[in-house]
Structures are given as structure tokens and as C-alpha cells.
Amino acid sequence: MAPAPASRIAVVTGASSGIGAATARQLAAAGYRVVLTARRKDRIEALAEEINGAGHQAAAYALDITDRAAVDEFATAFKTVGVLVNNAGGALGADPVASGDPEQWRQMYETNVIGTLNVTQALLPALTASGDGTVVVLSSTAGHGTYEGGGGYVAAKHAEHVLAETLRLEIVGTPVRVIEVAPGMVKTDEFALTRFGGDEEKAAKVYAGVAEPLTADDVADTISWAVTRPPHVNIDLLVVRPRAQASNSKVHREL
Numbered sequence: 001m002a003p004a005p006a007s008r009i010a011v012v013t014g015a016s017s018g019i020g021a022a023t024a025r026q027l028a029a030a031g032y033r034v035v036l037t038a039r040r041k042d043r044i045e046a047l048a049e050e051i052n053g054a055g056h057q058a059a060a061y062a063l064d065i066t067d068r069a070a071v072d073e074f075a076t077a078f079k080t081v082g083v084l085v086n087n088a089g090g091a092l093g094a095d096p097v098a099s100g101d102p103e104q105w106r107q108m109y110e111t112n113v114i115g116t117l118n119v120t121q122a123l124l125p126a127l128t129a130s131g132d133g134t135v136v137v138l139s140s141t142a143g144h145g146t147y148e149g150g151g152g153y154v155a156a157k158h159a160e161h162v163l164a165e166t167l168r169l170e171i172v173g174t175p176v177r178v179i180e181v182a183p184g185m186v187k188t189d190e191f192a193l194t195r196f197g198g199d200e201e202k203a204a205k206v207y208a209g210v211a212e213p214l215t216a217d218d219v220a221d222t223i224s225w226a227v228t229r230p231p232h233v234n235i236d237l238l239v240v241r242p243r244a245q246a247s248n249s250k251v252h253r254e255l
């Protein structure tokens with residue numbers, strides 16, 4: 001992996017757990033000064049301490065990406081930003097369309113789509129000013145195909161995919177590229193737990209019998225690889241699934 005110039009800043013949203021935390025560690029190791037954001041301040045501060053203790057550079061900034069005023073305030077801290085990883089997001093519920101909770105649908109749209117929109121809009125001037133900016137959008141294979149019980153999440157991730165595609169069209173000619181990373185099944189500590197409101201049994205069923213779901217590090221590795229390509233190389237879309245998953249609904253389980 002090519003080392004990043006020491007001055008390059010990488011902002012990672014949702015860095016308090018899972019894929020975001022793993023991405024922050026890997027980008028810091030690649031030479032970026034990472035800025036960790038999430039709502040849980042204690043967790044991102046602990047991670048920043050860990051990264052700095054390993055001889056890399058990190059800072060923590062507590063931020064709710066759905067709070068536009070707070071996001072705008074955050075953005076004033078930066079003249080230039082090299083990389084923005086829009087990772088914060090997730091799923092709520094797995095009910096069919098016929099009985100899904102509209103409030104959960106609204107929240108998923110608010111976090112995954114409007115949150116990504118907020119941070120991207122606020123940091124686009126600093127990404128452009130860097131002369132070589134990269135916006136990463138963590139969508140999902142749920143952004144490319146549906147599955148039963150996935151409706152609200154699938155709709156939000158499709159919208160995130162559209163955000164990435166549209167932005168790439170609109171800013172072509174500026175020194176900013178847009179990369180979408182779309183993972184399939186990733187076993188992280190909190191994703192399924194959050195989806196099922198803390199129900200550990202339901203969360204465990206998501207990964208039941210799957211020999212090797214992707215890990216947060218696997219996905220962080222694909223993100224780090226994509227952002228460390230030479231500036232003229234734009235990985236438009238990177239779909240990554242575990243070998244045991246052939247599609248959103250075709251998963252090999254050894255039960």
C-alpha cells in the first residue's frame with residue numbers, strides 16, 4: 001500500500017465500532033492523519049489513544065451526522081481533507097413491507113442517506129481544496145438488490161448508491177473521486193444487534209452456520225486498497241461478499 005503524505009487527513013464516520021473502527025486503524029497505518037467521528041465520544045477517544053499509542057496520528061470528534069448544524073461546525077475545522085469515509089449507518093428491523101415500522105424506515109433514511117449527504121456536502125470544499133480528494137460511500141449489497149424483510153434498509157442503501165453515482169457525474173472534472181464499497185455479510189459486533197434492538201438470539205441467527213462471514217478488517221482492507229490507488233484511478237464500485245454468500249438471499253450455512 002502506498003504511504004500517504006503525512007499531511008493527508010482522512011475523516012471516518014461511524015469510527016466507534018465495526019468497519020469504521022477497522023478502517024480508521026488501517027488508514028492510520030497507511031500514513032493518514034485520521035479523524036474519528038461517531039456519537040459515542042468515549043469509544044472514539046479510546047481508539048484515538050490506541051492509534052496514537054501505536055505511533056500513528058488520530059483525533060476524535062463526537063458528531064451525530066444527522067445534525068446538520070453540528071456537521072457544518074465540524075467542517076469549519078478543515079481547510080483540506082484528503083479522504084472522507086462515509087461509513088456511519090446501519091439497519092433497523094427486518095419486518096416485511098406490509099408491517100414495517102415507518103419510523104424505522106425514516107431513521108434509516110436519515111442516518112444512511114441524509115447523514116452521508118450532510119457530511120459529504122460539508123466537506124466537499126475541503127476535499128476539492130486538497131487537490132486530490134476521495135469520497136468513499138459504504139453502501140451495501142443491499143444497495144444493489146433486495147431481499148425479504150430488508151425493505152427499509154434496502155431502500156436507504158439504494159438511495160446511498162444513487163447519491164454516490166450522481167455525485168460522481170456532477171463533480172467530474174474536479175480533483176475528487178467517488179468510490180462506493182458495497183459489502184455483503186460482515187460479522188461485526190453491533191450491526192445485527194442494533195438491527196434487532198439488542199436481541200442477541202435474533203442477531204446470532206444472521207450468521208448462524210456461516211463458516212466465514214467477512215470481518216470488519218476484510219472490508220477495511222478493501223477501503224484502504226481503493227483509496228490508496230493513484231489519484232487518476234477511480235474504483236467506482238467494489239462489491240465484496242464472503243465466499244459462502246452467493247447473493248443477498250443465497251447463503252451457504254452448515255447447520
Ligand SMILES: NC(=O)c1ccc[n+]([C@@H]2O[C@H](COP(=O)([O-])OP(=O)(O)OC[C@H]3O[C@@H](n4cnc5c(N)ncnc54)[C@H](OP(=O)(O)O)[C@@H]3O)[C@@H](O)[C@H]2O)c1
Pocket residue numbers: 013014015016017018019020037038039040041063064065066087088089090091111115138139140141182183184185186187188189190191194216
Ligand atoms: N455489517 C454488515 O453486514 C454490513 C454489510 C454491508 C454494509 N454495512 C454498512 O457498513 C457500515 C458500518 O457497519 P458496521 O457493521 O460496522 O456497523 P456498526 O458496528 O453498527 O457501526 C455503525 C457505526 O455508525 C455509527 N452511527 C450510527 N448512527 C450514527 C449517527 N447518527 N451519527 C454518527 N454516527 C452514527 C455508530 O456509532 P455511534 O453509535 O457511536 O454513533 C457506529 O460507529 C454501515 O453503513 C452499514 O450499513 C454493514
